[in-house]
Amino acid sequence: MKIIKDLPIRINKYLRDMGLASRRESDRLIESGYVLVNGKRAMVGMVVNAGDNVVVNQGSKKKELIYLAYYKPWGIATQACPPSRQGQGQPSVITNWQSKGIFPIGRLDKGSEGLLILTNDGRITSKILGEAESFEKEYIVKVREKLRSGIPAIFQKGMLTDIGKLLPARAKILNDHHLNVILHEGKKHQIRVMLSELGYTVTLLKRVRIGHIKLGKLEPGQTRELNEKEVALFFSK
Numbered sequence: 001m002k003i004i005k006d007l008p009i010r011i012n013k014y015l016r017d018m019g020l021a022s023r024r025e026s027d028r029l030i031e032s033g034y035v036l037v038n039g040k041r042a043m044v045g046m047v048v049n050a051g052d053n054v055v056v057n058q059g060s061k062k063k064e065l066i067y068l069a070y071y072k073p074w075g076i077a078t079q080a081c082p083p084s085r086q087g088q089g090q091p092s093v094i095t096n097w098q099s100k101g102i103f104p105i106g107r108l109d110k111g112s113e114g115l116l117i118l119t120n121d122g123r124i125t126s127k128i129l130g131e132a133e134s135f136e137k138e139y140i141v142k143v144r145e146k147l148r149s150g151i152p153a154i155f156q157k158g159m160l161t162d163i164g165k166l167l168p169a170r171a172k173i174l175n176d177h178h179l180n181v182i183l184h185e186g187k188k189h190q191i192r193v194m195l196s197e198l199g200y201t202v203t204l205l206k207r208v209r210i211g212h213i214k215l216g217k218l219e220p221g222q223t224r225e226l227n228e229k230e231v232a233l234f235f236s237k
Helices: 010-018 023-031 094-099 122-130 151-157 192-199 228-234
Strands: 033-038 054-056 068-073 103-105 113-119 139-143 159-161 165-166 172-175 176-183 202-210 224-225
Touching: 010 023, 010 033, 010 054, 010 122, 010 151, 010 172, 023 033, 033 172, 054 122, 094 113, 094 139, 113 122, 139 192, 159 192, 165 192, 224 228
Parallel strands: 113 202
Antiparallel strands: 033 054, 068 113, 068 224, 103 113, 139 176, 139 202, 159 165, 172 176
């Protein structure tokens, strides 16, 4: 059995970390009465402490775990957007998939495109995003201005900016206007901020790899199922 060390924590996060369901799905299980804590029906929002006995009703249907590589198109937000004045929320990855219980791991800016991992297995969230076990993210970037040869060395050192210290990254110039960038532990908008500090305007930012998962030949809006080997590698670290 998996041991959760960061107790006390909210029960939906506990169930997510145990690999039983996403946090949203955990709340649904709790509301439906499938979850017991110390023999009593659990309540949404309650906290699990060390020594608590948490049981998920084995009579509930075991879900099929789904793992997808998805090409997020440009102009689509990852997370749900607030409704506009017309009362309609903007399209997002979350709203497109949440009815199937599937959620994206991490984010990709509305103005960026490329690879996202979609799943209903909360266990891999910490594997992909956690500081100790984060996976490399690789990007192809296009800028309006002509690239200078010293950029890889600058990226390798990291950078101090208004949003804080940006960790080192690997960069390779592909031609006058394109470069390849690999982040291990990156802050939000790191690539855009670093290039802006150097006087460049990003016109394309496409994520092509997360760890061992590659975007490959996927077209915008397309998905493919990850194979057993690809999924197993998430849990091998």
